Amino acid sequence: MNIYWQLIWAYIKIGIFGFGGGYAMLSLVEHSVVDPGWISETMFTDIVAISQMTPGPIGINSATYIGYVAPGEVNPELATPIFGIIGSVLATLAVILPSFFLVIYASHFIRKHNESGIIKAIFSGLRPVVVGLIASAAILLMNNANFNPNGVTSQLIINITICIIAFALVYFKFPVRGKRINIHPILVIILAGIAGYLIYGL
Amino acid sequence: MNIYFQLFATFFKIGAFTFGGGWAMISIIEREIVDKHHWIKREDFLDLLAIAQSLPGILAVNIATAIGDKLKGIRGSACATIGCILPSFLIILTIAIFLTPDMIKNNKVISSIFMGIRPAVVALIVAPVITSAKAAKIGWKTVWIPFIVALMISINIGFISNPILYIILGALGGWAFWYFSNKGLKGVSK
Numbered sequence: 313m314n315i316y317w318q319l320i321w322a323y324i325k326i327g328i329f330g331f332g333g334g335y336a337m338l339s340l341v342e343h344s345v346v347d348p349g350w351i352s353e354t355m356f357t358d359i360v361a362i363s364q365m366t367p368g369p370i371g372i373n374s375a376t377y378i379g380y381v382a383p384g385e386v387n388p389e390l391a392t393p394i395f396g397i398i399g400s401v402l403a404t405l406a407v408i409l410p411s412f413f414l415v416i417y418a419s420h421f422i423r424k425h426n427e428s429g430i431i432k433a434i435f436s437g438l439r440p441v442v443v444g445l446i447a448s449a450a451i452l453l454m455n456n457a458n459f460n461p462n463g464v465t466s467q468l469i470i471n472i473t474i475c476i477i478a479f480a481l482v483y484f485k486f487p488v489r490g491k492r493i494n495i496h497p498i499l500v501i502i503l504a505g506i507a508g509y510l511i512y513g514l
Numbered sequence: 515m516n517i518y519f520q521l522f523a524t525f526f527k528i529g530a531f532t533f534g535g536g537w538a539m540i541s542i543i544e545r546e547i548v549d550k551h552h553w554i555k556r557e558d559f560l561d562l563l564a565i566a567q568s569l570p571g572i573l574a575v576n577i578a579t580a581i582g583d584k585l586k587g588i589r590g591s592a593c594a595t596i597g598c599i600l601p602s603f604l605i606i607l608t609i610a611i612f613l614t615p616d617m618i619k620n621n622k623v624i625s626s627i628f629m630g631i632r633p634a635v636v637a638l639i640v641a642p643v644i645t646s647a648k649a650a651k652i653g654w655k656t657v658w659i660p661f662i663v664a665l666m667i668s669i670n671i672g673f674i675s676n677p678i679l680y681i682i683l684g685a686l687g688g689w690a691f692w693y694f695s696n697k698g699l700k701g702v703s704k
Contacts, residue, residue: 329570329678331570332646334572335642335646336646339667340681343676343677347670354628355615358618358632360635361628361632361635362606362609363606366605366606366609367529367530367531367602368601368602368603368605368606369539369572369573371571371572372572372599372602372606373602373606376602376606376607376610377609380606380610381614381615396610396611400606400607400610407572408571408595410570410571411570411576412579412591412595414570415566415576415580415591416579419580422564422565422568426564426568431568432692433688433691433692434685434688434689434692435688436691437684437685438681440650440652440656440659440660440663441660441681441683443643443647443650443652444659444661444680445663445664445681446642446643446646447643447664448663448664448667449639450636450643451668453632453635453636454636458632458633458635458636461629471629474633474634474637475633478638479641482637482638483641483644498533500637501631501635504631504634505628505631507630508626508628508629508630509623509630511630513622513626513627
């Protein structure tokens with residue numbers, strides 16, 4: 313099947329089943345784009361980082377980037393900007409299309425059933441699943457490609473340390489000028505990038 | 515100014531300046547749409563938000579579609595939706611054109627920066643596991659669900675590792691629990 317149809321189909325599925333926000337979508341996106349070989353696991357991690365540092369929802373960002381890269385990865389003849397732009401337009405439209413029509417044509421239906429409690433009930437079943445989906449995205453990324461790309465134990469230890477420090481920075485609140493605040497993820501990514509350059513780049 | 519263009523421009527601005535998506539975007543949308551432009555009343559906004567949340571897809575995009583539809587039908591929602599996604603589309607496209615996978619792999623400076631970033635990204639996803647588990651009020655009765663879901667998806671073997679399967683099962687489970695407990699209540703009241 314043509315790569316463009318595959319992209320459209322993958323992103324329509326992500327649009328239909330993408331419940332629970334950006335992080336919950338990640339394992340669905342990874343399942344749909346890493347398994348067919350469109351991008352590597354490390355590239356997927358890099359896209360998540362780029363999405364965090366640029367404005368806009370992660371679902372759109374990943375569709376645009378992967379739509380651009382996928383045609384060239386599957387068929388080297390398509391590795392030009394024109395074919396990439398076509399792919400990114402198609403993937404981005406595909407991910408928003410299902411909810412676009414659902415919002416317009418199903419809001420009446422949702423309003424009616426919101427009162428009966430059925431929507432609430434469905435979401436009470438989805439909520440624990442969403443926690444599992446986010447956890448699976450984290451577990452899938454805890455791989456050798458991200459933590460030990462060269463099979464060197466000292467690098468593995470350094471990378472685990474970076475991960476633990478980054479977790480502490482985003483998870484715990486820190487006192488800044490008398491207030492207890494969370495460190496912004498963008499700052500954490502910038503610090504990790506600087507650390508990476510100092511440790512691996514010099 | 516034309517209302518279609520205004521819808522497009524307002525959501526373009528929201529899309530261009532909010533990082534992280536989701537809830538960060540919602541409060542800015544509320545401020546622009548309800549407080550600044552007075553396009554819809556606050557209770558209508560909350561109603562649209564409830565609908566946008568109940569449907570799959572990207573929350574901020576859903577709410578753009580819903581507000582556009584409420585104001586000017588399908589053409590209004592097309593303007594709002596395209597305005598909302600266009601900034602991130604253009605920014606990511608520019609990055610994709612210049613920062614290719616080959617460059618990340620082969621440029622020594624860029625590859626070293628990303629080697630440091632990757633473990634931090636994993637940490638950024640671990641943190642919301644804990645916060646979402648707290649928000650979902652996961653207790654002893656439900657804690658097995660996220661464990662099974664995370665385990666089955668991470669072992670990565672074919673059909674049983676497809677996240678879609680667990681989304682459908684979760685929705686069905688919630689529905690079945692509601693259906694049968696309602697039935698039970700009706701039985702008692704008779």
